[in-house]
Amino acid sequence: MKEFEYVRAATVSDALSMSGVGDTAYLAGGTNLVDHLRLGIKRPDRIVDISRLDLGGVEETADGGLRIGANVPNADLAADPLVRQRYPFVSEALLAGASGQIRAMASTAGNLLQRTRCVYFQDTTTPCNKREPGAGCSAIDGFGKYNAIIGQSDQCVAVHPSDLCLPLAALDAVVHVTGSDGDRKIPFADFHRLPGDDPSHDTNLVPAELITGIEIPPLPWAVRSHYRKVRDRASYAFALVSVAAAIDVSGGQVNDVRLALGGVAHKPHRARTAEDQLRDGPATAEAFEAAIDAELAAAQVGSENAYKIPMLQRTVVAVLQELVEGANR
Amino acid sequence: MPSAQHVSVRLTVDGQDHELELDPRVSVLDALRDRLAITSVKKGCDHGQCGACTVLVDGRRIVSCLTLAASYDGADVTTAAGLGTADNLGDLQAAFVDRDALQCGYCTPGQICSAAGMFAEAEAGMPSHVTKDVSDLGQVRLTPEEIAERMSGNLCRCGAYCHIREAITDVAKERGQA
Numbered sequence: 001m002k003e004f005e006y007v008r009a010a011t012v013s014d015a016l017s018m019s020g021v022g023d024t025a026y027l028a029g030g031t032n033l034v035d036h037l038r039l040g041i042k043r044p045d046r047i048v049d050i051s052r053l054d055l056g057g058v059e060e061t062a063d064g065g066l067r068i069g070a071n072v073p074n075a076d077l078a079a080d081p082l083v084r085q086r087y088p089f090v091s092e093a094l095l096a097g098a099s100g101q102i103r104a105m106a107s108t109a110g111n112l113l114q115r116t117r118c119v120y121f122q123d124t125t126t127p128c129n130k131r132e133p134g135a136g137c138s139a140i141d142g143f144g145k146y147n148a149i150i151g152q153s154d155q156c157v158a159v160h161p162s163d164l165c166l167p168l169a170a171l172d173a174v175v176h177v178t179g180s181d182g183d184r185k186i187p188f189a190d191f192h193r194l195p196g197d198d199p200s201h202d203t204n205l206v207p208a209e210l211i212t213g214i215e216i217p218p219l220p221w222a223v224r225s226h227y228r229k230v231r232d233r234a235s236y237a238f239a240l241v242s243v244a245a246a247i248d249v250s251g252g253q254v255n256d257v258r259l260a261l262g263g264v265a266h267k268p269h270r271a272r273t274a275e276d277q278l279r280d281g282p283a284t285a286e287a288f289e290a291a292i293d294a295e296l297a298a299a300q301v302g303s304e305n306a307y308k309i310p311m312l313q314r315t316v317v318a319v320l321q322e323l324v325e326g327a328n329r
Numbered sequence: 330m331p332s333a334q335h336v337s338v339r340l341t342v343d344g345q346d347h348e349l350e351l352d353p354r355v356s357v358l359d360a361l362r363d364r365l366a367i368t369s370v371k372k373g374c375d376h377g378q379c380g381a382c383t384v385l386v387d388g389r390r391i392v393s394c395l396t397l398a399a400s401y402d403g404a405d406v407t408t409a410a411g412l413g414t415a416d417n418l419g420d421l422q423a424a425f426v427d428r429d430a431l432q433c434g435y436c437t438p439g440q441i442c443s444a445a446g447m448f449a450e451a452e453a454g455m456p457s458h459v460t461k462d463v464s465d466l467g468q469v470r471l472t473p474e475e476i477a478e479r480m481s482g483n484l485c486r487c488g489a490y491c492h493i494r495e496a497i498t499d500v501a502k503e504r505g506q507a
Contacts (some may be wrong), residue, residue: 006336006353006399026359027400034395035376047353049400075389078463079455085464095458099482100447101383101392223464235458235481 001037002286008049012178012210018048020180020208026050026070028107031098032114038092040124041115041131051107055212058082067176070109070211074164075100077108078097087171089225089244093163096229099236106328109211111164112155112175112191115202117238118142120156129155130199144304146240150265152300155200160192160267167227169268170258173216179209192267199266221248221256224327228319229262230311239263241312245319248281249327257320261312264299271295274316285317292316336399342367343411349398357401358382358393361408369438371408373484380483383439383446384408390446393481409438412445418499421445428496432487440483444497446477447471451506471501 009015019026025044027033036042055071058080066082067263077083096115098106120126120138127136139147139157147157170190175186192203206209225246231237242262248255257278259271274295281287292313299309335350343362349364358375361367361384370393373381377395384393385407393406413419416424421441431437451469459478460469469475476497477490485493499507 001354003333004353005334006397008399028396030400031377031392031395032395034397037354038375047397049397051400075450075455079450079453079468084456084466088463091456091463092458095456095460095463099380099392100457100479101380101390101443101449101482102377102395104389104446105391105395235478 001126002040002043004044005046006049007046009053012053012055012060012212013014015050015053015210016047016178016180016208018046019210019316022046024208026049026210028110029105030074031102031106032110036115039122041122050210055109061215066216068108068214068216070107070213072108073104074098074108074111075103076105077164078103085223087167087219087222087225089167089170089222089227089246090164090216092227092243093167093229093242096227096239096242097163108164108214111162112168112214113203113205114162114212116158117161118146121158130158130195133198133200136315144302146263147302147305148265149296149299149301149305149308150269151194152266153195153197153199155197156195156266158195158199158266159263161238162264162268163227163229163239163242163262165192165268166242166260166262167225167246168214168216168259169270170244170246171216171219171222171223173209173214175179176213176215177205177211179206185215188268189270195266203267219246219258222246222258224248224323225258226319226323228315230315240282241308241315242317243312243319245323247283247320247323247327249324252283254278254281254283254287259295259316261295262314263308264312271316273297284322285321288317289313289321336402338398338402340365340398340401340403341405343369343406351398353399355398356394357384357386357396357398357404358404360398361393361406367408367410369408371435371438373436373439378484379439380443381436381439383442383483385442385446388446388449390432390443401423407442407445409441411442417489420503421497424496424499425493428492428499430489430492432489434486436483436485440485440493441479443480443483444500446503447476448500448506450479451475461486466495469506471498471506473498476501
């Protein structure tokens with residue numbers, strides 16, 4: 001591990017003034033950063049410890065949504081009664097990620113900033129444009145099982161690893177950040193980036209900018225929501241594909257639906273094409289299948305990740321059917 | 330290469346207070362093992378993937394490898410050695426012995442700390458990935474399925490899993506959490 005200077009921030013303004021000089025990294029839960037320090041993926045000159053900042057709490061907002069502090073541990077967010085009862089798929093997504101130990105450490109904001117588990121990104125002996133811009137991509141012609149199928153570029157085919165980000169994308173969450181130019185709110189759809197010709201940046205945060213919290217707007221029908229993750233083993237593994245869905249049905253018709261897909265792209269993929277096709281139509285397996293087909297029409301697969309298409313189709317149909325059947329019980 | 334910076338770190342480990350001057354790169358795991366010679370905590374993968382280094386910090390289970398000790402200044406750490414002694418085993422330790430839930434034994438301290446953390450989480454009503462309905466805020470029952478999922482961050486390569494699950498189930502029954 002390369003040497004670095006360690007400093008501890010007592011306040012948010014402390015943290016901002018301590019960062020932005022040279023290559024600085026914020027440390028919260030550390031579950032991804034410390035691993036990257038050890039692997040040599042991240043080599044900062046200074047680490048600003050933000051784990052003691054007063055950025056906790058899950059609170060109801062005036063309009064009936066929730067505001068989640070950046071430092072709330074994943075385990076606490078998953079167990080929060082308001083989250084469990086109003087947005088069950090947020091809780092389910094968190095519980096599908098990592099292990100009990102890691103969920104007790106990992107922070108909400110850190111979850112948004114965790115980096116791809118593309119095997120070449122993780123292996124510093126191989127070229128990777130995300131680690132080292134211009135180095136080349138080992139994954140494009142390499143081991144392709146986990147590669148993206150939507151929005152990848154000739155520079156990067158890595159997928160975003162977070163589970164939590166899928167329901168947050170489906171819910172149109174808003175990321176509250178602060179930086180040297182003051183506070184701003186970033187809609188979730190604009191928070192993460194597709195790789196394009198600069199895969200080294202996963203998000204649209206500017207250097208030293210700090211996430212202070214996440215706001216989830218009210219969505220009363222999200223009580224009928226579900227997150228399902230398909231993976232190589234029953235627990236403690238990243239997704240091959242995953243689906244976050246919420247649906248509002250009455251009289252066999254879809255009034256509204258939210259759908260986000262994981263394991264498919266460089267960012268959490270909001271399936272807007274499928275949503276638009278389903279809204280005001282029949283809540284049937286055939287309609288769900290046609291909608292996900294339309295969503296994936298533009299997907300581009302190779303020989304090793306072609307399985308993701310039928311896996312996504314079946315998972316989406318199964319999740320939506322389950323939600324609709326639950327509504328009819 | 331020696332580091333220019335040293336950080337003062339206070340840790341309470343199994344009831345004993347320690348003051349350390351550490352390179353900021355040192356993990357809680359390495360501080361315990363290499364600086365304090367507390368070897369009841371084991372280093373496995375050093376990347377958070379195996380759970381061998383699990384300890385309790387302020388009562389919550391963490392993997393001590395994915396930490397910087399500097400960030401844990403003031404922490405109250407409990408290792409498996411803090412949960413009982415050879416003459417006076419804790420209930421989890423006794424159950425592991427009774428059920429032969431340890432073969433090479435290397436992962437055992439982490440398994441026991443993880444189980445202790447898991448019991449506290451269940452008592453606090455925290456759901457898991459196999460909880461049927463997360464919106465149900467009722468009491469958590471530690472069924473064999475729940476125990477398997479909640480212990481999945483700890484890998485054992487000897488194949489003692491069934492015995493580990495049985496040992497923890499015994500304790501869950503004794504404590505009325507099964």
